[in-house]
Amino acid sequence: MYNIIIRISSPKSNNIDASNILSIIPPPTNKLLIANFTVTEATYAVLCILTKSVQFPYLYHMIDVTCALIEQQGKILICQRSATMNLPLKWEFPGGKIEAGETKVACLIREIKEELGLDIVPGSALPTVQHHYPDFSITLYPFLAVVNKGTVKLTEHAQAIWVLPDALRNYEWAEADIPVVDAYLALLA
Numbered sequence: 001m002y003n004i005i006i007r008i009s010s011p012k013s014n015n016i017d018a019s020n021i022l023s024i025i026p027p028p029t030n031k032l033l034i035a036n037f038t039v040t041e042a043t044y045a046v047l048c049i050l051t052k053s054v055q056f057p058y059l060y061h062m063i064d065v066t067c068a069l070i071e072q073q074g075k076i077l078i079c080q081r082s083a084t085m086n087l088p089l090k091w092e093f094p095g096g097k098i099e100a101g102e103t104k105v106a107c108l109i110r111e112i113k114e115e116l117g118l119d120i121v122p123g124s125a126l127p128t129v130q131h132h133y134p135d136f137s138i139t140l141y142p143f144l145a146v147v148n149k150g151t152v153k154l155t156e157h158a159q160a161i162w163v164l165p166d167a168l169r170n171y172e173w174a175e176a177d178i179p180v181v182d183a184y185l186a187l188l189a
């Protein structure tokens with residue numbers, strides 16, 4: 001069982017929007033707490049919880065993440081997550097979770113400074129990606145960017161390397177990043 005706390009703002013909806021799920025507290029807690037929503041929605045929520053089906057991805061932890069495709073001299077910076085991070089050893093574009101009240105661009109500038117010691121200038125956005133991993137769902141907001149100041153200093157990642165766009169498909173990407181790589185290569189084509 002899960003503790004689930006849901007805010008419903010539009011009572012006629014048959015679906016529970018992810019943004020209305022305030023928190024889901026996984027086992028070992030054994031209480032079910034559902035507040036402020038209609039009977040239809042309550043039934044639907046309970047069904048979701050009982051089935052734990054991937055058809056109901058909004059029951060999983062949802063995160064909003066920005067990432068930067070940092071370009072320099074025809075190459076692009078890619079990072080390998082460390083063995084101890086979530087999605088271990090997968091390649092990604094550097095970035096991180098958007099904090100409450102933070103804009104996407106502010107998040108990106110902060111994360112790249114924290115993770116790599118680089119001051120960047122974000123540019124255009126690439127298409128947003130939504131992806132459902134087995135245990136969480138992500139909305140990924142990619143942006144092109146250039147370095148304003150600094151050189152790469154690793155603080156979290158196993159590696160950060162500059163690669164030619166043609167080589168991008170040679171890496172084992174976090175799954176959410178595959179459409180980002182595709183979109184970037186399409187942009188260059």
Ligand SMILES: Nc1nc2c([nH]c(=O)n2[C@H]2C[C@H](O)[C@@H](COP(=O)(O)OP(=O)(O)OP(=O)(O)O)O2)c(=O)[nH]1
Binds near residue numbers: 176
């Ligand atoms: N940064 C980043 N994370 C990605 C990408 N693709 C992707 O699936 N993710 C996933 C991996 C992580 O589960 C999550 C981002 O979390 P994170 O650990 O990098 O972010 P963070 O620095 O804000 O996290 P935290 O350690 O402060 O909790 O999104 C990507 O291209 N960049």
